[in-house]
Amino acid sequence: MAEIVSTGIERLDEALIDEKGITLGTCVLIEGSSGSGKELLSKQFASAGVGSENVVYFSTDETSDELINTFEQYRWPTDLRIVSVGTQYFEKVLSRELQASRFKQEGLSVSELRNLGSYGSTSDQINFVADMTYEISKLRAPFRV
Template sequence: MDVNTKFVISAEDEKFFGKMGSFGIPKFDKIMNGGVPRGFTILALTDPGAGAELFAKQFLSPCEEPENTVYISTNETSDEIMQVYDKYNWLNELQIISIGSEYNERVLGKELQASKYRLEGFNMSDIQRLSQTRFVDDETEDFLTEMANSIIERGPFFRCAIENLDFFFQRYEKSRVISMLRMMQAHTQMAKGILLLCVSTDSLDTSIEQEMSSIADMVLTFGVHMIGSEFETRMIVRKFRNAPENLSVMSYRVTPEEGITPETVQRIA
């Protein structure tokens, strides 16, 4: 796997895409003083159910170049994702890679078949096929490499969200996952793309979280807090490379019209 180091970025594209891209949330763009710089890798650490999966979809809604916009999901089907885009009337011409579905088909399917053979045994046609099969069918169950490839193949000014990385941490060596993330970050920087990586906080140990935070250019956390008898969803910008003034804490709502909207509170002196 080679990180593509040869990009031809035309002046026209530079002008069109500019130095910053939108988060897909206008209010958030304003709070972040313009949006997200091209080349940024964003790490979204989330409590389960805190809304990061919706953020990831909304993040891709600007969809400046549909063919260069990719949503990689590990636990939703293409249809489920499209439903969300339709619900909020977001541009839905982006590419969707549903690793979860592929995993179910290939890996879980194989496991089910193995259970069947163990329980019911082989019939004649199974045996004939077995005696003619000369190689173990391991047509890349390496979803980690597939995922990384789908980022590294992207051209300049791509936009991508991976929701979420838990799938990979559960199945592959953590060091290997981190290694892939570094490659993806390097490519994103060089291609002036924007990459969003979502991961659940409860699936990570501290050292991995720290390592990922150091790789990322921006770190967001999504949390759910009890205030009295109500829930409050909160977003914290913990890191923003070269712009510490962007560090902030904000609560947000989800509305049918806008999706995730930060709530800004004005102090009245």
């Protein structure tokens, strides 16, 4: 028989497989309209695995501090790995676009040109899907993402 894990929400577990949760190792898609509670459900599901499983929470629009504050507000465990894709995107892409915009308006000095180095080089770019895949590959089973 397959191992069942809790979603962290007792009433949801009761409505699922054999009133216990979901089958370990399955992929679950949470779908719904804006404001329906998908993110909160994801956070509660992630918090339910802390301590017994390896947990990584990928955030696209919240910082790590904002996520930790939400977890603390609901008194959920906070010792999980958080990967903030939004922060990475800002640091790797948007900050460079802001810098380029400033250069377009103000111009470049010779020293700034020297410091630019390999702006836009392939080795300095980031692939967010590859980064998430790498983070997941480092986890030992069982894990929650």
